[in-house]
Amino acid sequence: MNKPVLPLTYEQLDHWIESLQPTLLAEDFAMAIGILRGGAPLALMVSHSAGTPVAFLRYDRASRKVAWDSTLPIPPAGSKVLLCEDIAGRGFTLADCIAFLQQQRLDVKTLTGAVDDLSRTQPDYAIDARGYFALFPWERQAYTQRYRDDWARVEAGDAPAMADDHEYATYAIDLDGILLPDVPLTRYDEDLAAALLERDALLPFDVLPGIDLQRVRTIITGRPETDRARTLAWLERHGFGHMQLVMRTPGTHDESPAGAAAHKAAAALAGGVTHFVESDPVQALLIAQQAPLLRVIWWDAHTRTGMLVGARAWT
Template identity: 45%
Template sequence: MKSAYSCDYYWVESLVNSYIHEWRQAKFDAVIAIARGGLTPGVMASTALSLPMHALSYSRSTRQVSWFTRDTPRLGTRVLLVEDIAGRGTTLVDSVNFLRDQGFDTSIFTLAWDEESRIRPDYGFQIPAGSRAWFPWERESITDASGDTNNMPDQPEYEYASWAIDLDGILLPDVPEEHYLRDLQDALLTRDALEPNASLPNRNLHDLPIVTGRPEQDRARTQAWLDRHGFGGELIMRNEAKYSAAQTPLHKADAIVQRRFTHFIESDAIQALEIANRVKVARIIWWNGSRAMAVYAHEAHELIAKEAAGANL
């Protein structure tokens, strides 16, 4: 099973910007995006190059390419064709043929490609082996449910989302950390006897996968509590040989990527920020017991640099 490789808007803009100088030297006359996936990088490229942007529309069922925009480039000009991914399908191949058959001198930029791509683009990023590109405008396409549609979904994209939840603080109250430090066995017994929280996120939680920072050695007692209260989702616990207790956010982030969860509900605000910083495309939601708040995070590198400089004074 391939893991998700997060390509958020910041990543997309950075990749586009890395080619701007080279593209200016190439003297393109226009940018052509393939709707929908190519529109966001297409706008970024055309704006940075001060070039007109046009777009193509593609029907997967008929393999028909047509103009998405009313205005079209002058025939025979040099164009940059933009798409989000060079995949195993026919979208990019048919679009390139459509343009070249009309005499356009066409170069290809895709945000991502891999060894299974039908076309290796002139510009773009090769996704690491064992990974799949994960874009915010097609967040749910990374899931197995979406993949099973063969790019022919018969429901809205959000219906193919894949949710997972934290355990302590979501399904049951958190036991204070000092209780564990004072008397571990008593804290575990107290936790085992807890009832589910009275206030829960407004979703059917009984079959959702659970990603918890509890160590693998607690699996039996954790599973017993879940079974007793009717929660039957997959239980993903922390491997102590790989992640320390302090690395719980990393454990959760890796689980989200490896199992391609599109949404994750976390009870700890600091962990929610750490996870959001590591998994850029997933929807990370902090649940404080009564409210759900979407969390987005990027490291403020300029502040980190100043702190390091200050430490050397």
């Protein structure tokens, strides 16, 4: 995936729709209609913001069939409705759903969470994501390699359907404090060579985070690239050699908590993972702030507990 990620959180989407409230009220839509599943959250946000009733369409991509999926009836002919979808993509979903509603003699306007370079249909309201890969909170797994591979197979007719969303969960983990104990920073300051030898001799924790290690794609560590050989040797020695290792480049990110967190957030996004397990609480907060759609778990090896964290800047 060559495009940079544009993460769009629930809060950002809600704020965007709130910014449209005067226009939406002036339009006096009879109904907000969400295309299941990605358009549903946006239709609900529009409903809360503008007070319009909400209904849904169901779309089958293979047959290109559209179905009304709501207990509410289709609005009377001539009514103005707002059709909501997460992205105006290169496929036919939005175009086919517009055509379905127009066949009911409805006046249709469209709202999508994003429009990009490949959009077949240009919506009336959208966040401009041209040049980016728009990532939504209900599709955070869409950036994983397995998801993209499965999507290509389904689109080509080589597979019947996508797996359930949770099956695409892909983890990256920190190293020190996750697989093995941290050596106190003061030891490195006192005698670097001795501290490195001490670290090399450490054994893995008896209890590791409660995740399926087969889903762990990558170890992302704040250790500098110069430590690669001895780090790989430790991983091989203790049965973790199958995991990809991403290390910090000092010229790009320094060893401060902010520098290490920036390195880990960038590497997690580049690696297409959905979850990251971090041992340092400060770094966990900084990573969550910089990668808002990444599931960041702070793991406390001493209490053997994890905490899902999120963070926003306070100014």
